[in-house]
Amino acid sequence: MSDNWIEVGTVNDIPRQGARVVRGSDGDIAVFRTDKDEIFALRDKCPHNGGPLSQGLVHDNKVACPLHNWNISLETGMAVAPDEGCAARYPIKIEGEKIFLSLTAI
Amino acid sequence: MKEKLVVIGNGMAGIRTIEELLKVAPDAYDITVFGAEPHCNYNRIMLSPVLAGEKTIEDIILNDDQWYADNHITLHKGKAIKEIDRIKHKVVAEDGSEESYDRLLIATGSNPFIIPVPGHDLEGVVSFRDIHDVEQMLDAASKHKHAVVIGGGLLGLEAANGLMEQGMSVTVVHLMDSLMERQLDHAAAEMLKSSLEERGLNFLMQAQTEAIIGKERVEKVRFKDGTEIYADLVVMAVGIRPNIELAKAAGIHCERGIVVNDTMQTFDPRVYSVGECVQHRGLTYGLVAPLFEMAKVCANHLAKYGIGRYEGSVTSTKLKVTGIDLFSAGDFTGNEYTDELVFQDASRGVYRKLVVQDNRIKGVVMYGNTLDGSWYFDLMRDETDISEMRENILFGQAHLGDSGHGGEESRVAAMPDDAEICGCNGVCKGDIVKAINEKKLFTLDDVRAHTKASSSCGSCTGLVEALLAHTVGGDHSVAPHLKPVCGCTDLSHDDLRKAILDKELKSIPATMQALNWKKDDGCPKCRMALNYYLLCAWPTEYKDASQSRFINERAHANIQKDGTYSVIPRMWGGGTSPQELRKIADVAEKYKVKTVHVTGGQRIGLYGLKKEELPKVWKELEEAGFVSGHAYGKAMRTVKTCVGKEWCRFGTQDSTHLGVELEKLTWASWTPHKFKLAVSGCPRNCAEATIKDFGVVCVDSGYELHIGGNGGVKVRATDYLCNVSTEEEVKEYCAAFMQLYREEAHYLDRTAPWLERVGLSYIKERILEDEDGRKALAERFLIAQKVAQVDPWKERVEGVAEHEFVPLKEISG
Ligand SMILES: Cc1cc2nc3c(=O)[nH]c(=O)nc-3n(C[C@H](O)[C@H](O)[C@H](O)COP(=O)(O)OP(=O)(O)OC[C@H]3O[C@@H](n4cnc5c(N)ncnc54)[C@H](O)[C@@H]3O)c2cc1C
Ligand code: SF4
Ligand code: SF4
Numbered sequence: 001m002s003d004n005w006i007e008v009g010t011v012n013d014i015p016r017q018g019a020r021v022v023r024g025s026d027g028d029i030a031v032f033r034t035d036k037d038e039i040f041a042l043r044d045k046c047p048h049n050g051g052p053l054s055q056g057l058v059h060d061n062k063v064a065c066p067l068h069n070w071n072i073s074l075e076t077g078m079a080v081a082p083d084e085g086c087a088a089r090y091p092i093k094i095e096g097e098k099i100f101l102s103l104t105a106i
Numbered sequence: 107m108k109e110k111l112v113v114i115g116n117g118m119a120g121i122r123t124i125e126e127l128l129k130v131a132p133d134a135y136d137i138t139v140f141g142a143e144p145h146c147n148y149n150r151i152m153l154s155p156v157l158a159g160e161k162t163i164e165d166i167i168l169n170d171d172q173w174y175a176d177n178h179i180t181l182h183k184g185k186a187i188k189e190i191d192r193i194k195h196k197v198v199a200e201d202g203s204e205e206s207y208d209r210l211l212i213a214t215g216s217n218p219f220i221i222p223v224p225g226h227d228l229e230g231v232v233s234f235r236d237i238h239d240v241e242q243m244l245d246a247a248s249k250h251k252h253a254v255v256i257g258g259g260l261l262g263l264e265a266a267n268g269l270m271e272q273g274m275s276v277t278v279v280h281l282m283d284s285l286m287e288r289q290l291d292h293a294a295a296e297m298l299k300s301s302l303e304e305r306g307l308n309f310l311m312q313a314q315t316e317a318i319i320g321k322e323r324v325e326k327v328r329f330k331d332g333t334e335i336y337a338d339l340v341v342m343a344v345g346i347r348p349n350i351e352l353a354k355a356a357g358i359h360c361e362r363g364i365v366v367n368d369t370m371q372t373f374d375p376r377v378y379s380v381g382e383c384v385q386h387r388g389l390t391y392g393l394v395a396p397l398f399e400m401a402k403v404c405a406n407h408l409a410k411y412g413i414g415r416y417e418g419s420v421t422s423t424k425l426k427v428t429g430i431d432l433f434s435a436g437d438f439t440g441n442e443y444t445d446e447l448v449f450q451d452a453s454r455g456v457y458r459k460l461v462v463q464d465n466r467i468k469g470v471v472m473y474g475n476t477l478d479g480s481w482y483f484d485l486m487r488d489e490t491d492i493s494e495m496r497e498n499i500l501f502g503q504a505h506l507g508d509s510g511h512g513g514e515e516s517r518v519a520a521m522p523d524d525a526e527i528c529g530c531n532g533v534c535k536g537d538i539v540k541a542i543n544e545k546k547l548f549t550l551d552d553v554r555a556h557t558k559a560s561s562s563c564g565s566c567t568g569l570v571e572a573l574l575a576h577t578v579g580g581d582h583s584v585a586p587h588l589k590p591v592c593g594c595t596d597l598s599h600d601d602l603r604k605a606i607l608d609k610e611l612k613s614i615p616a617t618m619q620a621l622n623w624k625k626d627d628g629c630p631k632c633r634m635a636l637n638y639y640l641l642c643a644w645p646t647e648y649k650d651a652s653q654s655r656f657i658n659e660r661a662h663a664n665i666q667k668d669g670t671y672s673v674i675p676r677m678w679g680g681g682t683s684p685q686e687l688r689k690i691a692d693v694a695e696k697y698k699v700k701t702v703h704v705t706g707g708q709r710i711g712l713y714g715l716k717k718e719e720l721p722k723v724w725k726e727l728e729e730a731g732f733v734s735g736h737a738y739g740k741a742m743r744t745v746k747t748c749v750g751k752e753w754c755r756f757g758t759q760d761s762t763h764l765g766v767e768l769e770k771l772t773w774a775s776w777t778p779h780k781f782k783l784a785v786s787g788c789p790r791n792c793a794e795a796t797i798k799d800f801g802v803v804c805v806d807s808g809y810e811l812h813i814g815g816n817g818g819v820k821v822r823a824t825d826y827l828c829n830v831s832t833e834e835e836v837k838e839y840c841a842a843f844m845q846l847y848r849e850e851a852h853y854l855d856r857t858a859p860w861l862e863r864v865g866l867s868y869i870k871e872r873i874l875e876d877e878d879g880r881k882a883l884a885e886r887f888l889i890a891q892k893v894a895q896v897d898p899w900k901e902r903v904e905g906v907a908e909h910e911f912v913p914l915k916e917i918s919g
C-alpha cells in the first residue's frame with residue numbers, strides 16, 4: 001500500500017450518512033461517512049453510467065447512485081447484486097479526527 | 107456452534123423459506139433438507155406446461171445442486187423422514203439415518219386424494235402432483251390412446267389439456283354439473299366447457315365413478331349408472347389433502363392441516379410449518395402466492411427478528427391452458443347484501459362478473475379476455491371505492507382514463523420483443539421475459555431487482571406485472587393484505603403514518619427503533635418516505651433529515667444526466683418582468699449556461715450548471731427578487747395561469763391575480779409527490795387547469811374547482827369538486843385539499859391514484875360536507891406553511907449547508 005497519505009479534512013467535515021468530494025487533477029474522489037461513522041473513499045463515478053456517487057443517498061455501507069439507483073458497496077466498490085460493476089477504491093486512514101487519503105487505488 | 111435447522115420437504119414452500127432466511131440471516135443456521143423426491147427443488151406449477159410439451163423438466167428446476175452447495179445446505183434427495191422425535195429433538199429417515207435439530211421446519215405439502223374405488227391401485231392409475239406422475243403420463247401417452255381424467259377442477263383440466271396435446275383422446279369426468287365450481291360461476295363454466303369441447307376434449311358431467319376395471323393395467327372405467335368407457339390411463343385429480351401424518355404421529359396438534367399461528371409456529375414452538383400442509387386461522391391453501399407470504403414471515407422469525415405476522419391471503423386463480431383466458435378471485439357467488447355487475451358477449455366469448463358490496467369489489471370472475479383481472483384484483487385487495495367508475499367498470503381500465511398506473515395490459519401479449527417497456531431504464535419486453543425465464547423470477551420486486559424495469563418512475567409497473575403474469579402463466583400475484591413500505595418493515599404506509607402520530611415518533615432513528623426496522627439504517631425508499639411523513643406530522647418540531655432526501659431536494663436543484671444541475675427560479679403565476687428577464691439573461695451569459703428553456707409550467711430553466719456555482723447563481727437571482735422554484739422537489743411546483751379578464755376578451759375573472767395568490771399561499775410546501783396548480787380565466791381553459799392536481803376554471807358566477815388531474819405518461823383529467831364564489835374560498839378549499847393529500851396519501855402517490863383509491867365521495871365528504879373539518883385542514887396547512895416558507899436558496903447563499911457545495915479538498919498537480 002501507499003505511504004503518500006494526504007490529509008483531506010476531519011470526520012466532522014462530512015455529514016453523517018453523506019459524502020463529499022476530493023477534487024484531484026484526474027477527477028473527483030468521493031469520501032463517504034456512514035451512519036456508524038465509518039469512512040470510505042471511492043472514485044466518484046458510478047460503474048453503470050458514470051453518475052456522481054458522492055451525490056447519492058448513503059445507507060448502511062452502501063450508496064444509492066443518484067442517476068439510476070444502483071447500489072454500490074462502499075467497502076468493496078462493487079455494485080450490489082443483481083447489478084454488476086465496480087468503482088475504484090482508495091485507502092483511508094483515520095488518526096484522531098483527521099482523515100488521510102491515498103491516491104493510489106486499491 | 108451454529109444452531110441446526112432441519113427442513114422436511116424439499117418443495118416450493120420449504121425452499122422459499124430458506125431463500126428468504128438466507129437473505130436476512132445467511133449465517134444463522136446449519137441447514138439440512140430432506141426431500142422425498144429424488145430431485146432438486148422445482149417449480150411444481152410448471153408441471154402442466156411440461157405435460158403439454160411446452161417446457162422441459164430442466165426448464166422448471168428452481169434450485170440446482172450447485173445452489174445447495176453454494177449456500178452450504180446439506181440436501182438429502184430421495185430420503186423421506188418417517189419419524190420426528192420431539193423429545194430428543196431429532197428426525198429419523200426411512201433408511202434409519204438421524205439428524206438432530208434446534209429448530210425444525212415441516213413443509214411436506216399435500217397428497218393427492220385417491221378415491222378408494224375398486225381398481226384404484228391398477229397400473230395406469232396416476233395422480234398429478236410431481237415429476238414422477240408426469241413421467242408416467244408422458245410414457246402412457248407415447249404408448250396408449252385413451253385417457254380418462256377424474257376431476258374437472260383446475261388440476262384436472264390442465265392434465266386433460268396436456269394429455270390431449272400429447273395426442274391422447276381424453277375424457278374428463280366430473281361429479282358436479284359445472285366445471286371448476288370452486289372458482290367459476292355457472293355461466294363462465296359453461297363457456298369454458300364449450301371452448302374445451304371445441305378443442306377436442308370430451309366431458310362426462312355428474313358422473314360418479316364406481317370402479318376401475320382391468321387385469322394388471324387399467325382397461326375401463328365404470329360409473330354408477332352402469333356406463334363404461336375405455337381407458338389406458340386414469341388420472342385422479344379430485345383434490346388434495348394436507349400431508350400431516352408425520353406431524354400428527356409426533357403429537358403436533360393438527361386439524362385438517364398442521365395448525366400454526368401468525369408466526370408460522372406449530373404448538374411446539376421449536377417446530378415451524380409452512381406450505382400446503384398447514385392450517386392457518388382455519389384455512390388451508392393450495393396456491394403458491396400465500397405460501398410465499400408464509401415463507402417470508404417464517405424466515406423472519408427463524409432469523410429471530412421477531413416481527414412480521416402472516417394474516418392470511420386473498421388469492422386469485424388462472425387456468426394455465428394456452429389459449430384459454432380465465433380469471434377468478436374472491437367471493438364470486440355473493441349473498442343478499444351484494445350486487446352483481448355482469449357483462450356477457452357470448453358470440454365473442456367474453457364474460458365478466460363483479461360481485462360488489464358497498465361499492466367495494468368482493469369477487470371477480472372473468473372469461474375470454476382477462477387482461478383487466480389484475481386491475482380488478484388490486485381494486486378488490488385495496489378495497490377501493492368504485493362508485494365513481496361503477497358505470498364503466500365492466501369495460502375495463504382502458505375505458506376509464508386511467509391515472510398513470512396499471513392499464514395497458516392489453517398491449518403486452520401482442521408486443522414485439524424489442525418493444526420498450528420501461529422508458530426510464532430502457533428495458534425491453536425481451537429482456538424482461540428472458541430474466542423471468544432464466545432467473546426464475548416470481549414477483550414484481552424480483553423483476554425490478556434483476557432488470558430495473560419499473561424501478562424508477564414506476565409508471566410501467568402495470569405493464570411489468572402483466573408481462574409477469576403472461577410469462578409465468580400461473581398465479582404470480584403475491585397478495586399481502588397491504589403492501590409494506592419497503593423491505594425494511596412489514597408496515598404499510600397507512601400503518602406507518604398512524605404509528606408516527608400515535609406513538610409520537612419525531613425522528614427517523616426513533617421511528618425505526620420503535621417500529622423494529624429490520625435494517626438499522628433503512629434504505630433510500632423508507633428513509634425518504636419517513637422524512638416526509640415526519641415533517642408532515644410534526645411541522646413545527648421536526649428537524650429535516652437532509653441526508654435522507656434525494657439529492658435534488660438536498661441540493662435544491664435538479665441533477666442532470668451528466669452530473670450538472672438545472673436552476674429554475676419561481677415566477678409567480680407564470681408572470682415575469684423586463685428586469686427579471688434581464689437578470690436571467692445576465693446570469694445565463696456569465697455562467698455560460700448551455701441551455702435556456704421555457705418549461706411546461708411557465709418558468710425559465712437554466713441547464714448545465716456546476717454544483718459549486720449554484721450558490722453564486724442563486725445570489726445573483728436573488729438580487730432581482732427571485733426565490734427557489736422548487737422544480738426539483740416532491741413539492742408544490744407551479745401555478746400556471748392565463749391572462750384572464752385583464753386582457754382576454756373572454757375572461758370572466760382575474761385568473762392571473764388568483765394564480766399569484768394561490769402560489770403565495772402554497773409555495774415551498776412539501777407534498778407526497780409533485781403538486782401542480784393552474785387557473786384559467788374562462789372555460790376555454792387555456793391554462794389546462796383540468797389536468798392539474800388542483801385546477802381552477804373561472805366562470806361568470808365565480809370559480810369551478812377541479813382536483814386529481816395530471817399530464818405525463820398517462821393523462822388524467824380532473825374530477826369536478828364544486829363551485830365557490832370568492833377568491834378567499836378558493837384559497838381555503840385549496841389549502842384544505844392540499845393538506846388532506848399531504849396527511850393521507852402515500853409517499854410517491856400523486857393526487858390521481860390517491861383519489862381513485864379513496865374515492866371522490868370521500869374527498870367530498872371531507873372538504874365539502876364537513877365545514878369544520880375543512881377549516882381545520884386549511885388551518886393546519888397554514889401552520890405548516892409558516893415554517894416551510896423560507897427560501898432555501900437564500901438560506902444557502904447565507905451559508906446553510908455549505909459543505910454541500912464545496913469540495914472537501916482540492917488537490918493540484
Ligand atoms: C400440476 C400442478 C399445477 C399447479 N398450478 C398452480 C398454479 O397455477 N398456481 C398456483 O399458485 N399453484 C399451483 N399449483 C399448486 C402449487 O404447486 C402448490 O401449492 C405448491 O407446490 C405447494 O408447495 P409446498 O411446499 O407446500 O408443497 P410441495 O411443493 O408439494 O413440497 C412438499 C415436498 O415435501 C416432500 N415430502 C413430503 N413428505 C415428506 C417426508 N416425510 N420427508 C421428506 N420429504 C417429504 C414432498 O415429496 C414434496 O417434494 C399447482 C400444483 C400442481 C401439482
Ligand atoms: S416508466 Fe419509468 S420506470 Fe418505467 S417507463 Fe416510464 S419512465 Fe420508467
Ligand atoms: S382561458 Fe379563457 S380567459 Fe383565459 S386566456 Fe383562455 S379564453 Fe382567455
Ligand code: FES
Nearest residue numbers: 046049051065068
Ligand atoms: S449512473 Fe449510477 S446508476 Fe446509472
